Amino acid sequence: MAEKQGAAPDVSDATIRENTGRGWDEWVALIDAGPGRAAGHAAIAAWLVEEHGVDGWWAQGVTVGYERITGLRLPGQMKDGTFSVSRSKTLPLDGAEFRERLNDDDARAALLPGLSSQPRSKPTTKAPKFSLADAETGENVGVLQFRVEPAAAGCKLVVTHEKLPDPQAAEKWKQHWGDWLEDLTVEQ
Incomplete structure (x- = not known):
């Protein structure tokens, strides 16, 4: 199955690294190896908080960025698909x-x-x-x-x-x- 083409996240790599300790490439690899792309938004955000100690606000930001990078969410798209x-x-x-x-x-x-x-x-x-x-x-x-x-x-x-x-x-x-x-x- 072909991988979906993604978009750039709203938050820069430097900013995400400064606030979470990791850059986008690292987060994508970790999430793919952890809950994975089929887990859904809420499960990924919860996993980031529970397993990696990411603050709740930044966990949401990492999850949305991950969804954009991996093509799971288009720019402007909300978690309900609208x-x-x-x-x-x-x-x-x-x-x-x-x-x-x-x-x-x-x-x-x-x-x-x-x-x-x-x-x-x-x-x-x-x-x-x-x-x-x-x-x-x-x-x-x-x-x-x-x-x-x-x-x-x-x-x-x-x-x-x-x-x-x-x-x-x-x-x-x-x-x-x-x-x-x-x-x-x-x-x-």
Whole structure:
């Protein structure tokens, strides 16, 4: 059976070595010799903690990197098989006012033309989430999360679109949210 072609991990070899004591080649060889590629994400991460004393956060990072290197996980792919993309931009807008717009159904509809959205979290949560659907067809198009962080010139707005079905949808929505942030800059 041919080995899957992988992608580079998000964390550099130097950083992973500094924080875990090993580089990517060593981790791939160890995991392949240990639980192996069929073990699954949770089992590999637990093995790293239990057998190698890797901190839980870094065990997750090593596992995701391993999955990317070995072709078990594509860039942006989550452990449930769906994809996630994020875009961010520092904007000259008031973060509290933007949050108010998100909490108002009509204002949110104006912010998200062509989409219908339903809140999935409490209005006071730090990073509110919304179920998204195509406004015309009603087709589910994933989950959208906003994070508004203070910045010197307004706020940094982070838009994360989750539960996308494939890399093509992820690329399409990544472009969409980048354009949306640019348009939002113009509107302000």
